[in-house]
Structures are given as structure tokens and as C-alpha cells.
Amino acid sequence: MASLDTAIQELNPKQLEARGEQLRQEGIVIRTYDLWKTYIMGDQEIHAVSGVDIEIRRGEYVAIMGPSGSGKSTLMNLIGCLDTPTKGLYYLNGKLASEMEDDELARIRNKEIGFVFQTFNLLARASALHNVELPLIYAGISSQERLERARRALSSVDLEQRMHHKPNELSGGQRQRVAIARALVNHPSILLADEPTGALDTKTGNEIMLLFERLHEEGNTIVLVTHEPDIASQAHRIIHIRDGKVDQDEITSRSKN
Ligand SMILES: Nc1ncnc2c1ncn2[C@@H]1O[C@H](COP(=O)(O)OP(=O)(O)OP(=O)(O)O)[C@@H](O)[C@H]1O
Ligand SMILES: [Mg+2]
Numbered sequence: 001m002a003s004l005d006t007a008i009q010e011l012n013p014k015q016l017e018a019r020g021e022q023l024r025q026e027g028i029v030i031r032t033y034d035l036w037k038t039y040i041m042g043d044q045e046i047h048a049v050s051g052v053d054i055e056i057r058r059g060e061y062v063a064i065m066g067p068s069g070s071g072k073s074t075l076m077n078l079i080g081c082l083d084t085p086t087k088g089l090y091y092l093n094g095k096l097a098s099e100m101e102d103d104e105l106a107r108i109r110n111k112e113i114g115f116v117f118q119t120f121n122l123l124a125r126a127s128a129l130h131n132v133e134l135p136l137i138y139a140g141i142s143s144q145e146r147l148e149r150a151r152r153a154l155s156s157v158d159l160e161q162r163m164h165h166k167p168n169e170l171s172g173g174q175r176q177r178v179a180i181a182r183a184l185v186n187h188p189s190i191l192l193a194d195e196p197t198g199a200l201d202t203k204t205g206n207e208i209m210l211l212f213e214r215l216h217e218e219g220n221t222i223v224l225v226t227h228e229p230d231i232a233s234q235a236h237r238i239i240h241i242r243d244g245k246v247d248q249d250e251i252t253s254r255s256k257n
Pocket of ligand 2: 072073074
């Protein structure tokens with residue numbers, strides 16, 4: 001493994017592309033090679049992510065867990081194509097995202113990634129249906145198909161009855177379900193959730209975790225960032241992050257394999 005990782009830095013563009021194709025065929029949705037994100041603060045260098053090698057397959061349900069400041073959000077921003085690494089390689093569904101320019105990153109992000117945030121990030125003035133429709137507008141899909149797909153996504157999170165409600169006419173759990181429907185409506189390669197239960201009470205948080213479990217059973221790939229062991233233990237695998245590095249990679253008792 002180590003020799004392979006060293007060698008990949010020496011591949012030419014054609015070989016790098018071939019490696020991506022190989023990863024895609026093997027069903028590896030996320031693969032990082034010696035990934036770094038370094039921030040410069042005055043004369044200080046902060047290595048928020050320092051040499052991370054992770055591999056996540058299609059259909060996995062993974063929690064990324066670690067203490068405050070360990071680099072979880074920074075890593076999630078890299079995985080979610082919201083930021084580019086200082087060093088290293090990142091393949092998303094076979095494509096070398098670490099080499100992409102901003103416009104290409106925005107495109108791959110919209111196509112491959114569904115985001116779920118702690119505070120839902122819904123448009124306050126828009127109905128649930130319109131909120132879910134939004135990613136399809138950016139993707140240039142016709143209005144009739146948009147409506148059809150947004151309805152189906154809302155129905156998959158049991159919210160068909162509430163689709164004309166605005167966020168302030170919904171409960172916290174319902175808002176998060178709208179956000180999950182919005183994340184799923186483009187059929188992304190991964191569902192990326194940052195502390196998705198952080199703003200919810202325990203009971204509602206548990207309902208959202210049950211929904212993630214069901215979405216995973218239906219074949220979705222889920223990566224969840226959390227600092228709560230209770231939440232992380234509901235995933236099937238936990239990647240522990242400490243000081244910007246992978247500290248431990250653990251299969252949980254939820255995993256049937
Ligand atoms: N834009 C930035 N500029 C400089 N340093 C940063 C920046 N963003 C993050 N850091 C530093 O990088 C490290 C990792 O931060 P990060 O936000 O990824 O941690 P985290 O694991 O998400 O923490 P939390 O659980 O508190 O959200 C921290 O030491 C932080 O201070
Ligand atoms: Mg964070």
C-alpha cells in the first residue's frame with residue numbers, strides 16, 4: 001500500500017486518468033492519496049489535514065469522527081469539492097477533483113454530492129417543493145421533470161403532505177428531511193452530512209438517523225461528520241480523525257459483513 005501511494009505521485013496525466021477509471025470500475029467513490037490542507041497564519045503553518053489516505057466504496061455508510069479542531073470540516077470541504085487541497089490527490093467517482101478549477105469543481109459538486117448541514121440551509125421564503133427543486137434548476141432540467149422528481153424525493157422522506165409548506169411552517173425534523181430530499185434529488189454519488197442532528201433534540205435526531213439507515217439500505221453512499229460517538233456508532237464504519245490524520249478506521253457492529 002505504502003509503495004503504491006508513493007508511486008502514484010509519479011504517474012503522468014494519462015496514467016492518473018487510467019487510475020481514476022480503475023477506481024470507478026472497482027466501485028470506489030472516494031479515494032484520497034496523501035491529502036493535505038495547510039493554512040498559513042502569519043508565520044505559522046497549520047496543517048488542518050495532514051496526509052490523509054482514505055477509500056470509501058459505493059454503498060458504504062461511514063462516520064468521520066474526531067475532537068473539535070481535528071480537521072473534520074476541512075476534510076469534509078475537500079471531499080465535498082468546496083475546497084482544494086494544498087497537496088495530494090483526490091478522486092471523486094473516478095475523476096481527479098484535486099486538479100480541478102473552480103467552475104469544474106462546481107459542476108462535479110452539483111452532480112456527485114448531496115449536502116446536508118446542521119442548520120438545514122433552506123430558502124426561508126420558498127416551499128419545501130421549491131427548495132428540493134433548486135439543484136435541478138442549476139442542472140438545467142425541465143420544469144415538469146423537476147416537479148416530478150422533487151415530489152418523489154419528498155415522498156421518499158415521507159413529506160409529500162407538507163410539500164407546500166415553507167420552512168417556518170415545518171418542525172426541525174421535517175426541515176432536515178426537506179434538506180435530505182434536496183440532497184438526494186440529483187441522485188448524487190455521495191450524501192455528505194455535517195453534524196446533521198446537531199440542531200435537533202434527541203428524539204428527532206434519532207428519527208433522522210433512522211432515515212439515514214433506510215437511505216443506506218436503499219443503496220445510497222453516506223458520509224457523516226460528527227463529534228458524537230452515539231451518532232457515529234450508528235454508521236457501519238467510523239474513520240477517527242486526530243490532528244488532521246486518520247487515527248483509526250473501524251467497522252462498527254452495525255455492519256453486517
Ligand atoms: N480558514 C482557516 N484558516 C486557518 N486555520 C484554520 C482555518 N480553518 C480551520 N483552521 C484550523 O484547522 C484546524 C482544523 O479545523 P476544522 O474546522 O477542520 O476542525 P473540526 O474537526 O471541524 O472541528 P469542530 O468539531 O470544532 O467543528 C483547526 O486547528 C482550525 O483552527
Ligand atoms: Mg467542524
